[in-house]
Amino acid sequence: xxxxxxxxxxxxxxxxxxxxxxxxxxxxxxxxxxxxxxxxxxxxxxxxxxxxxxxxxxxxxxxxxxxxxxxxxxxxxxxxxxxxxxxxxxxxxxxxxxxxxxxxxxxxxxxxx
Amino acid sequence: xxxxxxxxxxxxxxxxxxxxxxxxxxxxxxxxxxxxxxxxxxxxxxxxxxxxxxxxxxxxxxxxxxxxxxxxxxxxxxxxxxxxxxxxxxxxxxxxxxxxxxxxxxxxxxxxxxxx
Numbered sequence: 001x002x003x004x005x006x007x008x009x010x011x012x013x014x015x016x017x018x019x020x021x022x023x024x025x026x027x028x029x030x031x032x033x034x035x036x037x038x039x040x041x042x043x044x045x046x047x048x049x050x051x052x053x054x055x056x057x058x059x060x061x062x063x064x065x066x067x068x069x070x071x072x073x074x075x076x077x078x079x080x081x082x083x084x085x086x087x088x089x090x091x092x093x094x095x096x097x098x099x100x101x102x103x104x105x106x107x108x109x110x111x112x113x
Numbered sequence: 114x115x116x117x118x119x120x121x122x123x124x125x126x127x128x129x130x131x132x133x134x135x136x137x138x139x140x141x142x143x144x145x146x147x148x149x150x151x152x153x154x155x156x157x158x159x160x161x162x163x164x165x166x167x168x169x170x171x172x173x174x175x176x177x178x179x180x181x182x183x184x185x186x187x188x189x190x191x192x193x194x195x196x197x198x199x200x201x202x203x204x205x206x207x208x209x210x211x212x213x214x215x216x217x218x219x220x221x222x223x224x225x226x227x228x229x
Contacts, residue, residue: 106154
């Protein structure tokens with residue numbers, strides 16, 4: 001089964017509102033990353049949070065990590081139409097040099113103008 | 114300048130054929146990957162190479178054979194294509210590999226493979 005699962009699977013909000021997506025995972029991680037995928041495109045890295053960090057910001061993005069609950073959240077503030085995309089969390093559980101990202105199922109975010 | 118490029122972007126072929134997808138990165142990265150994204154958008158790693166050496170092979174049928182002629186290229190050859198191989202295949206690269214906190218991956222635009 002997947003390491004990461006996003007919640008909700010789909011989210012529609014009005015432009016200007018905040019969007020929150022959650023990710024749960026199963027095993028211990030080195031870091032957790034969030035990626036965005038626009039329709040028909042490859043994934044774009046948004047933010048990386050290490051296992052010893054609890055919160056990280058990048059522009060309108062805020063990511064939290066709770067390793068005790070094995071969960072992370074991505075908050076996009078003041079959403080824009082251009083934020084419409086699928087968002088994936090990915091956990092890095094590399095061990096002894098075999099780095100591997102395991103992706104979650106994704107949240108499809110739609111921003112309504 | 115495109116960081117990670119793949120060719121072709123679309124590939125439509127008959128069952129049983131052999132096809133190849135090419136990937137090149139100009140980021141100077143040491144590690145490259147192939148992922149498969151199915152119709153439900155689930156993204157799963159297939160292979161990773163570090164400096165032309167196979168590091169990860171995720172229980173992929175041996176009809177799939179990656180080849181890395183140099184660290185900037187990782188091609189994917191698929192023999193005897195099956196209907197279930199239809200998916201979008203993504204190439205990616207990262208600076209290095211190992212338990213590092215900075216291994217963000219850079220993805221190519223994807224190759225949509227349709228097997229008829």
